[in-house]
Amino acid sequence: MLLSPGQRILRAVAAWAVVMLFAFPIYYWVTVSIKLDREIFSIPPKVFSFETSAKSYEEVFGISLGFEQGLSVLPGGGDFYMTPRLWDSIVIAVCSTALAIVIATLAAYALSRMRFRGQHHFVFWILSTRMMPPVAVAIPMFFIYRDFGLLDTYHGVILIHALMNMPLAVLLLKSFFDDIPKEIDEAALIDGASRFLVFRKLVLPMAMGGIAATAVLCFIFSWTEFLFVLTLTQTGLKTVPVVSSTFVTSTGTAWGNMAALGTAAILPAFIFILLVQKNLVRGLTLGSVKQ
């Protein structure tokens, strides 16, 4: 359908308006991170014109950006120095995503291609593990982790995040595998390929889009998860959502520091999504047209 010039302009304006609507909160959050504290809540709000300062970033990341009197800044190691916590988040999100995807891919392929007694119940059981509110599990998990020595450890948090993501990943991936014709497997099996070879060489490459989409979801779940990290860690490690709450002090909230950490925390997730973007678009549209 051909659009008139007026319609094209209208469409562009509408598109920009929608983009602005979603981008403005991010813009405002970024500006909070570079404002002076006294200007964050100024009335009326200073949206575009304000005095800038890198103080929040210097405090949160313990680095000098050269804005503050030319002084060098060393890692303080205190409450607001968050670089190690950003690293904790990256390690946990990447590893838990990898673990969840590896196991879920195998499980989903089996559920998609093989038949066994009680399969439907098994799938429902997987789904049902998502029905329980995490808060109901958090405290029992604390005691289990204590007994197994998993409290406050990377592998403990990675494990719980992988377990948390597994049901969703299995079900999502199963639907992606279901969309790949079984005939491909059967042809390869007749030609003498083993089941695992079929999985590795044929089905897996075809499902990469779905796997990427699932990985993004797992990564974001882990990146933003709060309750389990809060309950199962102490001083050894913490992720960004939990340490963000430490900016809430008895005498007020350090909004500038929180915004600085939040702004920085957008980047790893953004980079991860960029890396898998090519597959992601395919994954999200895979299966949209049934044969």
Place this chain on the structure above:
Amino acid sequence: MRESDRKLYLASVTDRYVRGDLSRRKFLRAASKLGLGAGALGLTATMPFGFRGGVFNTAAAAEIVPDADMMAWLKDVAKPFAGQTIRLATESTPPSNAINEHLKPFFEEATGINVEIEVLPLEQVLQKLTLDVASGLGTYDLYYLDQSWMASFSGDVLDPREKYAAKPDLAMPNYNFDDFLGPLVDGISMYDGIMVGVPYDIPIFIYMYRKDVYDELGLKVATTMDEFLANAQAIQKAKGPDIYGTTGQMKSGHYSLECDWTAWLWGHGGSIFGPDQKFSGNDAEGLEAMDYWVKLKENMPPGVTSWTWDGQGQSVAQGIAGQVLSWGEFFPSWDNPDASQVSGLMEAAIPPAPKALRTVEQTGFGEIPGVGHQGGSSLAVSKYSKSPDAAWLFAQWATSADTQVFITTLGGGTGPTRTSVYDDARVKANAKPGIPGTTRHLNVVRETIDNYMGSEPDLPEWAELANDTIPVELGRFFAGEYDSAKAAMDSIAEKTNKIVSG
């Protein structure tokens, strides 16, 4: 030059440097004459002390020279514990931040004991400590205990006085329990004859107002509840809505709302509990307090019912409130020109006198009525700790007079818990307007603690009542869900009595 003169001179030149009256070169030259290099002055690092954007006082940071005798004693006595790790879960408060940020390394270096401090919002600290106690795990060697939790944790800690007496070899010389302000020991440390912890910090309600606004309108500092309301109304009438008469921390379901309520309740001769240990906030005095509060709220910014202490503090910092009865530890942040629009404009005064005041005997569960609501906390050694002796050494050091002086001058602004700290020359040297970490409000804080302090009741159910039951129902009242204050108070009475009776 005497040590005290040297420190005061150093504070003076550093202050001039921070204000820009002294060049960096001249400052370093002056400092070097005092025997301090740039590293000792903290010039190689900006200190990320984060009390709402930088109350941190550079001048005070330059003065961290711990008492040599105390550090030598710690070094000697801690030898058996070197290499041990102790953990503390605490709210992000000025003392905890100052210790974690600046002071902890001195203790660790002297003792060889590793200190790990987990900083969390208050409700998360409660969750962590509850889990620790329930599991008996001893994950945390030290507990930061809000005064409202004293009863709940009284059976899970070591009485510091008993510990001090039982282990004379670990008893810090000149620690002096009698130096702690008497009302604080009663109000935040004691439960049922047990000293649950050592007084650690003391946020307390004081009366703070905009001197420029008061001068302009010819207002006098209120000495009564009625005058406080009249001042709020006068400011609102003359300056509103640019400047509201007062402000509040009235978020539904939040502890801050309960804190505001108690100040007005006690200030009208009411109490939370009667001597029969039944809720008494719905009696005549309690309803009079609610009536007063409703009138006061008419002079507050409209967003006040969604604010905790955070929003309340910001509203004053942004210059839209003419006066407030609230936490004194806000005061230094309002004087900080980087964080506030009212730097140098605020003044502190003792709270207005109550219309009537009940005695402790006329209340229940050890409640102490007083307009100066206190939200203090204590530092306790867990009885489940695997390193109780190392933890006890840390607790003594963290609450010693010398450490408290540094905590106070570092700019947290919280009131010290020891008498001697209020009188310390280094603390008094910071009593200037318009600087981060001012201590010019501390005389008022001290007088309020001594004479006007109010403390919440001590009962195991209080954490639930103060953090949930009462503020939820008060929030419903201000949201218009009750026809009258009496209906709201009767509802609170019913729920509270049910919880207390089990």
